[in-house]
Amino acid sequence: MSVLQSYIAGQWFGETAAKALPSAINGETVAHTHEETIDFGEAVAYARNTGVKNLLALDFQQRAAILKELAIHIQGRKDELYAISHHTGCTKADSWIDIDGGFGTLFTYASTGRKELPSGNVAHEGPVTQLGKDNHFNGTHILVPRRGVSVHINAFNFPIWGMLEKFAPAFLAGMPCIVKPATATSYLTEAAVRVINDSGLLPEGALQLVIGGTGDLLDRLEEQDFVTFTGSASTARKLKNHPNIMARSIPFNAEADSLNSAIMAPDVTPDDEEFDIFAKEVVKEMTAKAGQKCTAIRRVLVPEGQVDALAERIKERLGKLKAGDPNEEGVRMGALASQDQLRDVTESIDRLLETSDCLFGRDNGFKPVGAGTDKGAFIAPHLLLSRNPMEDGGAHDIEAFGPVATLMPYNGIEQALTIAAKGKGSLVTTLTTKDPAIAAEMIPVLAAQHGRLQILDAEAAKESTGHGSPLPMLKHGGPGRAGGGEELGGIRAVHHYLQRTAIQGSPTMVAAVTREYVRGAKxxxxxxxxxxxxxxxxxxxxxxxxxxxxxxxxxxxxxxxxxxxxxxxxxxxxxxxxxxxxxxxxxxxxxxxxxxxxxxxxxxxxxxxxxxxxxxxxxxxxxxxxxxxxxxxxxxxxxxxxxxxxxxxxxxxxxxxxxxxxxxxxxxxxxxxxxxxxxx
CATH class of the missing domain: 3.10.129.10 (Hotdog Thioesterase)
Structure with missing residues (x-):
């Protein structure tokens, strides 16, 4: 079996097999991590001395052009990545989200950079403010590269998209990246980095890969550096409170798993098209990536009078679902990423059943299809019903990071808003309604505790990208439990990696710095x-x-x-x-x-x-x-x-x-x- 290698200081590193990484489909070993210890002092120094220098030898426009060429290169090699992605438990549709979504994000940021960033490495964030009566003294803001290293600690569920959605804006901003994927699916990230290196497009030092633990990496960071994390809320809190990060005020962005909601408004009835749209959306989010999405629907809020009807619609769809080896015909749901993940999800379901009843799941004859799947990390989709959604705890606190959703009956809009807020901050919520007045009433209240809101009706459903699909041009992140951070959002993500500085001076001096004419300048x-x-x-x-x-x-x-x-x-x-x-x-x-x-x-x-x-x-x-x-x-x-x-x-x-x-x-x-x- 192959030994995965880290890519450190321009060299592939690691020879001795350590931890075995099994296929989520059949349990057979896909690869091993390496045993050798990484010198993170060397990695950080290389990023600072070589990566920063080479990236800043290019300007925003040139780096945007590289992102486009890199996207084209990965697109041309995607079939080999699909073959490896299969072992992470992904169906073809799941792999499309991860792989095509990854290089699609590169395309988006290449276009964003070309349209919204200047030539050079100083972005003027105007307008200029006249500070003196006769316009001899002005003020404005500029955005400049931080001249540090960006450390990206990623989750197991999106080994490629998770890397590229952070890499694209950081690279555009001129920051070299050290990428640390989750170990369970790191074999796919390593394959993607090899494809990237084969392109010869990236300047030396722009990208390094860590297989295994982070060691003393965070201890070696300085004030100009940046850390971004995707994963559990508990790990996000632990990293954010790292002594060196706190002591040096190192910017830290967390995008944490959250207890996202889908809310069926009181105006939707079983006779409406929106009722079926809602049920379909819930099932899709339960089963895509086997429910292993930070944006997946965990809590399903439905009017008390519609609970039984909705439960039957969802159970009907789940009953027709075929799960197993994605290579088998008709399979629509794959496996969890690992046996460890299977144990975590099973334990979380047991805890949820202390406050909820199981409507569909363990007793419904679940059996994945395909040879060897008895050794895989498969689990039945579970639909639960909360006994008292107005109480704290239960599904408001426990996340089963798999194909699990909990129905929560509510009585009236105010109660629905109260229940939604018990998630303590979420990445996304979908509100399904036919009535614009209901949307206008509920969305501003929901917005205070959510990073993204989808309003779903029959018209939007014709083109909707889905509840669980973060888009490069829209913010991805949320308050509270969701981590309090922001990713993507078009040019906003690039700005996160740049230093914003106020400058003051005469119009002529401000124009010289911004490389942009300012009224009143010579x-x-x-x-x-x-x-x-x-x-x-x-x-x-x-x-x-x-x-x-x-x-x-x-x-x-x-x-x-x-x-x-x-x-x-x-x-x-x-x-x-x-x-x-x-x-x-x-x-x-x-x-x-x-x-x-x-x-x-x-x-x-x-x-x-x-x-x-x-x-x-x-x-x-x-x-x-x-x-x-x-x-x-x-x-x-x-x-x-x-x-x-x-x-x-x-x-x-x-x-x-x-x-x-x-x-x-x-x-x-x-x-x-x-x-x-x-x-x-």
Missing amino acids: VIENDIHPFRRTFDDLQVGESLLTHRRTVTEADITNFGCLSGDHFYMHFDEIAAKKTQFGQRIAHGYFVLSAAAGLFVYPGEGPVLANYGLDTLRFITPVAPGDTIRARLTCKRKIDQGRTSPEGHPQGVVMWDVEVTNQNDELVASYDILTLVAKKQ
């Missing part, structure tokens, strides 16, 4: 129109102050006829006089069009297209007879590695536009995004 003016300069030659701060244009009655009339906008403020002199403006004013969009006419260079040049306009504000109204002019300034350059359909390279330029009147009052303010050609 501008660069010359005889060449900015639109005539290639992306390579254009400098941030390069600016054009246009000639003037006087707005006439004819302008307003012609624009109204052309656009069809005959709003009274533009055409009714009597009505306009009654308003705060006291007179007719020009269309705001005419002002934009007129400003474009002032600053656009009409001839052929490197500016290819205007594809967006941000932060538009109309500040001072423009009346007939007013004279306007515009200042166009290169605000930011972003090199996203774009090319035209013909393969010509181009970059993105954001332009700051200020439109002023004859009194130098600001009339309109906005940013324009353009594609600008690079030198051939």
Whole structure:
């Protein structure tokens, strides 16, 4: 049998077999951990000295491009990972969540980085605040790489997705990662890291893998480092209170297993489509990954009058479920990840039965199909009924991390909210209702104790990704028992790994640091129109102050006829006089069009297209007879590695536009995004 190896300081490490890791399907040994002790001092030093240096030699955009290529590479090798994933007890659908979900997250963060992060390694988190009366002193915030190492301690249930959903934002933020998977399924994580290394895409030091225990790793961390954990609430508390983490105030993010709920609202009856949708969702969350999801439904809240009907619907679905070796035809539920997990779940069920009755489970003739499954970690799905859900304890405190859910009758919305809150903080709850008024009443209350809320009705069910599916663009985490942390959430996850710092100074100095033009900063003016300069030659701060244009009655009339906008403020002199403006004013969009006419260079040049306009504000109204002019300034350059359909390279330029009147009052303010050609 193979010996799993750690990947430390750029080398695969470990030769001597230690703990055997059995297949969850048939109990046969898949691999062994290694006996050799890891030098975590070497691992951390390598991450700091080599990993940080190599990652920061790249910028946000370049690291985003690597994530995309890495996702493509893993996607091309996924079949070999599927073959190994089978031993963790996964069906093909379960493996899809873990493997395709993993490289899908890389794709998402590659796109997020390209769209939302600048070139360079300083992200400006504006807006700039004017701190002095005459705009000589400004303040703003920047986000910069922490220049430390990120330690990721992961759970056994998602050996690949669990690694990549943390790695992607950390890598994008410029932090080298030391990944410690749960031992039971670490053979799949090791295989994924080998696939990643084979790509040759990651800078040296970007990723290290720990097989086995963490030893003195946490003792070696410093203030610039970061720790993130997924697993049980008890282990999260233990790690969070590690003396070195507390003494050095090392950021710690926990995503802990929680007692998530699904709530059927009082308006849903057995005759409604939503009733079946709800029952299907509960069964899906009980059986996907054999219930081994931190987001799985553990508590099912249902109106007292509908308990029996819902129990029958769920039992009917569970009775048709085929469990066993996922290679057998028709199998829809696999095994728990290990015999240890089987013992834990069995013990938890015994404890739950002290306060609940079993409606489906041990006495329903459960027998997994497939050779050798009698030695596997299989367990029947269990549906329980709480005897008194208004009491503390029981299913409000005990989590059987497997295919187990407890029905909890309630009487009225207030009682449902009270029961849901007894979970003391959850990752996710689903509310199934047909009535928007019920959703509007319950969701704000539930939100205080949940990280994510799904509102499920017949319409949403057509495209719903499911109660238990964290998405890269939405926050994953929850308060209280759920760990109090946040992962994913799109760009928010990248920000977690960056240091946010307030900076103060003159507009010119703030612009120099942020690499972004700040109003009031010194501008660069010359005889060449900015639109005539290639992306390579254009400098941030390069600016054009246009000639003037006087707005006439004819302008307003012609624009109204052309656009069809005959709003009274533009055409009714009597009505306009009654308003705060006291007179007719020009269309705001005419002002934009007129400003474009002032600053656009009409001839052929490197500016290819205007594809967006941000932060538009109309500040001072423009009346007939007013004279306007515009200042166009290169605000930011972003090199996203774009090319035209013909393969010509181009970059993105954001332009700051200020439109002023004859009194130098600001009339309109906005940013324009353009594609600008690079030198051939």
